[in-house]
Amino acid sequence: MSLNSIQPTLSTLKQCQVDIGTGMDIVTDVALDLVEAQGTDDSANLKKLEQMMLECATLDREINLFVESVEQTTTRMRHEPPHALFTLVNSVKECFTDLMATDSDIQNHSKVVAFRDNIKKSLSQGNAVAANNIEEELDEDIAVTQSQTNFSCPVTLKEMENPVKNKKCQHYYDQQAVLAMIKAKHNNKKNFRCPVVGCGNPDVKQSDLELDLVMKRKIQNYKRQNAKT
Ligand SMILES: [Zn+2]
Numbered sequence: 104m105s106l107n108s109i110q111p112t113l114s115t116l117k118q119c120q121v122d123i124g125t126g127m128d129i130v131t132d133v134a135l136d137l138v139e140a141q142g143t144d145d146s147a148n149l150k151k152l153e154q155m156m157l158e159c160a161t162l163d164r165e166i167n168l169f170v171e172s173v174e175q176t177t178t179r180m181r182h183e184p185p186h187a188l189f190t191l192v193n194s195v196k197e198c199f200t201d202l203m204a205t206d207s208d209i210q211n212h213s214k215v216v217a218f219r220d221n222i223k224k225s226l227s228q229g230n231a232v233a234a235n236n237i238e239e240e241l242d243e244d245i246a247v248t249q250s251q252t253n254f255s256c257p258v259t260l261k262e263m264e265n266p267v268k269n270k271k272c273q274h275y276y277d278q279q280a281v282l283a284m285i286k287a288k289h290n291n292k293k294n295f296r297c298p299v300v301g302c303g304n305p306d307v308k309q310s311d312l313e314l315d316l317v318m319k320r321k322i323q324n325y326k327r328q329n330a331k332t
Contacts, residue, residue, distance in 0.1 A: 106180065106188075109177060113170055113173060116166055116170055117166075117170065119166060120167070123159050123163050124163070126159055127159045127160075127163075127218070128214070128314060128316065130156055130159070130218070131214070131217065131221055132316055132320075133152060134149055134218065134221075135221060135222065135225050135320060137149065138222060138225045138226055139225065139320075149222065153215075153218065153219075156215050157209055160209040160212035160215050163212065164209055164212065168202040168203055169195075169199055171198075171202060172198035172199040172202055175198055176191065176195045176198050177191075179194075213313065217313055217314070217316075221316055221317050224317050228317075254321075254322050256275070256276050256277035256280055257274065257275075257276060257297075257298040258276050258280040258281055258298055259280045262322060263275065263276070263277040263278075263318075263319075264278070264279070265277060265278035265314060265319060266278070266315050266318040266319055267281060267314050267315065268313050268315045269297065269304065269307060269312060270313060271304055271307075272297050272299070272302050272303075274297055274302055275315065276312075278314065281307065281312065285307060285308070285309055
């Protein structure tokens with residue numbers, strides 16, 4: 104058995120993680136649908152969805168730790184005599200158990216945190232919308248122009264499909280466009296500066312970006328309304 108055969112399997116596992124992430128985004132989206140449809144806090148069902156998020160987060164964390172155990176163990180084994188390979192499975196198991204015993208806070212999983220934040224935001228916005236409904240109708244024209252500017256991506260200058268928010272400078276970009284820009288700049292050994300006028304953020308990092316589902320829904324609603332009129 105060669106250690107090289109491990110890499111493709113690890114890539115498959117990492118692909119699973121991407122799917123888990125997508126699943127978590129969908130659960131968040133369903134929860135936001137629920138909040139919007141009910142207009143109030145449907146806590147029993149929200150709790151169930153939150154439980155699903157925590158289960159996904161647990162799975163995600165386990166894959167992370169497993170991949171890390173395999174990588175740590177195989178790196179070490181490359182420097183050991185071939186017969187050390189016979190202990191590979193046990194070494195990975197030991198390493199995994201050790202890692203599992205360390206930090207275990209899935210409550211801080213970025214998507215779980217985003218789930219809670221988005222629900223909270225949506226709930227408070229829902230209440231605010233109900234209270235300001237009449238005023239808002241009067242200001243509708245202004246609101247539309249405002250949102251139009253807010254919904255466009257500073258990279259493509261087009262309406263965002265998947266808005267991601269930069270945790271550092273709070274600016275939004277379209278996910279696909281910003282990731283492509285970061286990659287292009289990094290290929291030239293440069294950082295990607297935040298393209299928003301007046302923003303001093305010299306280095307937009309992929310790890311600072313978080314998909315904002317509340318924003319995504321606002322854009323979709325806006326598009327739907329526009330299509331009607
Ligand atoms: Zn910025």
